[in-house]
Amino acid sequence: MSGLAEQLLTAIDATPRGGTATAADGEERLSLGVSHADGLAVAFTELRLETPRLKDATVERVRAVAEKLTQRVTYLLEALTPVEIDRELAVVQLRSTTPQQDNESSAYYELLVRTGGALSLRRYRKPRGAMREPIDATVTREVLARLVSDFVIALS
Template identity: 45%
Template structure:
């Protein structure tokens, strides 16, 4: 069973519920999701993380390449994603909405972190003037969420090949 299908079946079980955590594992890959709300059409989630030890001992250059290809793939979040910073010591690539969404309610952006070790994580942040940034729920349709999981999966597969 694919990671996405496994996740969807778990998601089905929490429709209508709030503040739930889902963890599904397929082989060496574990998907964790912190769900704020879930209905039959869409999911509001605080965090989506794919963890796997397949990303251990990977060179920064490989991660950088993979982050660029992940950004190219994830073009359906209404905000283009781009690599922003690379922490060479910690072997972490930070990607963000570029540009972030900005309106009267403040600034909002997705942040993706690709870590050696490793994991791929997605979080959405809100930044109000004079306040520290806060994690907010990202609302995604189930279809978009499924596509995102597939792209995380594909990125790990691409890195493992190198």
């Protein structure tokens, strides 16, 4: 487990519901919007890694990081795949390959990799005929630590 992941898990325990847990290692900074946490799992609004390693990244570099993430992050509810590459802004958007569906809506992960230095993971629900809305993503603490590690590894 990376030092950033360990710091974040410790910070979660000290963060009230609705607060933001943070961890830092040099110039890299993690933030997690905590909705609920217990000894086993964490529900969060957004996992975000700010890093100078993507500060002036080209779209090719951003795309390479996104590709590494699709290869490494295979353990969420749905697999991730690139759906849009904005060459002007150098942003790659990854989404769930097969969103979770029910009779009223679909739910999916969205991971953005951007030049300027940020990776962010959120979960959304899109009711039929309505705009999407952010919802909590719930993962075990072990999966959260793995996500953090995979974010860092994808940047190397």
